[in-house]
Amino acid sequence: MIWDKERRSKAERMEKAAGYAKGKRVGTGEIIPFLESILRPGDRVVLEGCNQKQAAFLAEALTKVNPEKVHDLNMIIPSISRDEHLDLFDRGIASEINFSFAGVQSRRLAEMVAENTVKIGAIHTYLELYGRLYVDLTPNVCLIAADKADSNGNLYTGYNTEETPMLAEAAAFKSGIVVAQVNEIVGEGDLPRVDIPGGWVDYIVKADEPYPMEPLFTRDPARIQEAHILMGMMTIKGIYAKHGVESLNHGIGYNGAAIELLLPTFGDYLGLKGKICTNWVLNPHPTLIPAVEAGWVKQVCAFGGELGMERYTAARSDIFFTGKDGMLRSNRAAAQVAGLYGIDLFLGGTLQMDYEGNSSTVTGGRLSGFGGAPNMGNSTGGRRHTTKAWRDMAPLTGSMASGRKLVVQMTKSQSKYGPAFVPELDAVRIGRKAGMDAAPVMVYGEDVTHVVTEQGIAYLYQAQNAEERTKMLGCIAQGTPVGSMVGNGEIERMRREEKVAYPQDLAISPDAAKRELLAAKSLEEIADLSGGLYRVPEQFRKKSE
Amino acid sequence: MIWDKERRSKAERMEKAAGYAKGKRVGTGEIIPFLESILRPGDRVVLEGCNQKQAAFLAEALTKVNPEKVHDLNMIIPSISRDEHLDLFDRGIASEINFSFAGVQSRRLAEMVAENTVKIGAIHTYLELYGRLYVDLTPNVCLIAADKADSNGNLYTGYNTEETPMLAEAAAFKSGIVVAQVNEIVGEGDLPRVDIPGGWVDYIVKADEPYPMEPLFTRDPARIQEAHILMGMMTIKGIYAKHGVESLNHGIGYNGAAIELLLPTFGDYLGLKGKICTNWVLNPHPTLIPAVEAGWVKQVCAFGGELGMERYTAARSDIFFTGKDGMLRSNRAAAQVAGLYGIDLFLGGTLQMDYEGNSSTVTGGRLSGFGGAPNMGNSTGGRRHTTKAWRDMAPLTGSMASGRKLVVQMTKSQSKYGPAFVPELDAVRIGRKAGMDAAPVMVYGEDVTHVVTEQGIAYLYQAQNAEERTKMLGCIAQGTPVGSMVGNGEIERMRREEKVAYPQDLAISPDAAKRELLAAKSLEEIADLSGGLYRVPEQFRKKSE
Structure with missing residues (x-):
């Protein structure tokens, strides 16, 4: 019996390739x-x-x-x-x-x-x-x-x-x-x-030319809207501060970017520095620079690099993992493990969510896949260490599990494409059409603990059952079909029970959600704050320059 | 502001150590x-x-x-x-x-x-x-x-x-x-x-002497009892074959060892070769050797090495991950990731299980910890690829998740220390005494899909609710307190509904569960089957030698 067919095959291939x-x-x-x-x-x-x-x-x-x-x-x-x-x-x-x-x-x-x-x-x-x-x-x-x-x-x-x-x-x-x-x-x-x-x-x-690189995780503060800022303020006060979230990951997008830029301003005003958002598993987001510079951040474990962030990360070795050569060391596998087991919260944006809280970015004929979101956006039953934030999520089901990861999904209640909350995800139809065994859902409803829209926060981990879950989503999507599934009396009850919070319940005035609150309003400002260490990528530089 | 305190501290320490x-x-x-x-x-x-x-x-x-x-x-x-x-x-x-x-x-x-x-x-x-x-x-x-x-x-x-x-x-x-x-x-x-x-x-x-090494994953076939063999037969037919389980991990213990040694005999008799148990994430168990030699195994990804298995794994590079030098390459982090996301089944033994299916090896004043079991023994909500076995476990809860990992716990219904199923785990008391936030549970009940005792199999993934779950456990622990919580009529109903299976339901005669069925009855036999490549560790050699 031959037990090294693979080695023999490799040797044969290499012999064939020897001339090259x-x-x-x-x-x-x-x-x-x-x-x-x-x-x-x-x-x-x-x-x-x-x-x-x-x-x-x-x-x-x-x-x-x-x-x-x-x-x-x-x-x-x-x-x-x-x-x-x-x-x-x-x-x-x-x-x-x-x-x-x-x-x-x-x-x-x-x-x-x-x-x-x-x-x-x-x-x-x-x-x-x-x-x-x-x-x-x-x-x-x-x-x-x-x-x-x-x-x-x-x-x-x-x-x-x-x-x-x-x-x-x-x-x-x-x-x-x-x-x-x-x-x-x-x-x-x-x-x-x-x-x-x-x-x-x-x-x-x-290679005939250096491998190409795109600034995938760069979000220009200039494009952050007031709705992002309002949602960010609610998230900081109504989720991060409420549960004492110290370790976390933000997915790509303006939602996370807004929060990162609000920490040194709104977060500071609330006296939260050192109490929340200290330990990150995160790509080197340029929008995190103001928080780093203001002393908010203890440590960042990175999945990959980011164009323009080379010198900044090298100059901040207390914060980032770097080699003896000074350069950042990223490791997507280690960071995904850290993101699964080592952090208390994942926050990401979604394009579409069904009435059960299932969400997907597979919409409109795109088979996009989800990268790290399904891993970050679920709470592993294997975790055994506890934190306050984790314990706040202890299941209501009689499980002995001591808590859960906070999984926060953000979306405006509607966009130009229609309501964000739909009876059935596009992904279901697309998955069927592609002959997939399972619908390409990004994050399962049962794993989502909080949903944030510009209208408020639904604390889904407090839902007693699927029906209440839907109603909580309805509370923060008034003016859309799911909103009509909950009556005014029920909304008042859920606000009283702190299952749902509107801005006023958090003592946040929507009028305060202005761009002035951002710690930096442009990538150039971020570059300045970095002491010139961050270099704005070509694609993001002002055309006039 | 100083951003490289850690580097400076390292440099200072290294300077201090320079003389040594x-x-x-x-x-x-x-x-x-x-x-x-x-x-x-x-x-x-x-x-x-x-x-x-x-x-x-x-x-x-x-x-x-x-x-x-x-x-x-x-x-x-x-x-x-x-x-x-x-x-x-x-x-x-x-x-x-x-x-x-x-x-x-x-x-x-x-x-x-x-x-x-x-x-x-x-x-x-x-x-x-x-x-x-x-x-x-x-x-x-x-x-x-x-x-x-x-x-x-x-x-x-x-x-x-x-x-x-x-x-x-x-x-x-x-x-x-x-x-x-x-x-x-x-x-x-x-x-x-x-x-x-x-x-x-x-x-x-x-070091003043080579690091010590113990044969932790060596189980002597001589110590496998007929109860292990009966449970192993039921597991092969009633779980592995039923669901078509191709990729899996066995925890340490005689339960898994018995199954490994039954594959080339009982498994072969059932015509299952090539259909089940082909891809493993496993320490290099000597008891897997007969199955490897009989052509059952396609691949094994190992967490670590095992004393005596050096030459065998080196000579089976189609099966094991090895380096160019020939020697096995293990990697516990990669194997745990593979075990979490890449396999369909985890099987482990437990010492104690409560009526909800929570289990723990923390008993009798021991704070043992659980190693990899909590990771292997939970079904990640992040998995998106499907297999038949996975889909067979699709949740009954209305979740969109396409399936679950099979998590099989084995235990005799009672031992000399008393019943295996108890109203409250010792771990609860021990955790409280140690001032822990959470009871040291090894695997949570909601993650367990199958429990096997010498009496039969409880297909817990089919339970409609917690009460039925307990009754299913009762069916396979007759003669112990939890057994009295289910009546004969209910037992018959659950057998008919295939929520529980007794040996006769699987056309397995307990009388057939004899040591003759094992593909090897001693480590020496395993060494022989390996063509002399496996070396029985000192501790396991017969005293007379």
């Missing part, structure tokens, strides 16, 4: 025949598309291999962010995809699924996808990106370490082939630091 | 004054006590530092396994402990808590403790163990990588000091492989 590599180094111009040598039909292939760092050069090369030689690949792409990722399916090179987030490619993906050009293995939250790499989606080939390599294959990822170690390890230790594209190859010992040991990496190739 | 180190290398005999130089009162200190690999030399040295210089340490010890771990508190060096598992030290720990000699920060599941290292328990000093180091501090951990990378990273990138004890220091380039990059490690010290 000197040691570990593959010639930039030889990447296509090289990939044809190391790939076999039906392979499981990780193609690094993280939020910040994409193996763009390898992705493009992969679209150019001969589909008669390489086909039916099962692609594992955490974040589908580039045209090439889906071109692979149009060209008959790949047939199945497993992913977490689709972003700008979400509409095309939905269309391709409808046309049977691509089969979705599953949509996962990041940590789930990483977990499966070690169980039943272990890759044969892993295509990753790094900033620099030395001749031994040691990798330096700069501040975008992200999930690269978790991806590479699954392949490296199961006879998979790990190929890293890098911006630069340096001499032995010349890396600023080693983020991934060279022993895990079989090949390095200098 | 040449480069990264600390003299074995100078470890005590060295530790006194790098430690400050109140520090958070990780002391590696994993399951398999303990920094025993560093632990002993730490007990000898001068408590006038070093005191009030907050110790982070994943597995409290050595006398020294608690001696630290008796000697006034440490005051608080954060941990996951206490094993043999569980009774002494409970006594010390009662005497106020030690303050428990919290009991965590492993992944939870790792998460907090990145949020609010970030270590100042991290004391770890490895097999070998080179002069640059690169570490080789052999097959016991376990959680060392996760522990070291949290310190290394937040200006903490990482000290590794190693069995051997080799020349540059002479490590079999690099498990942890040298840049993460500040100091290495050759």
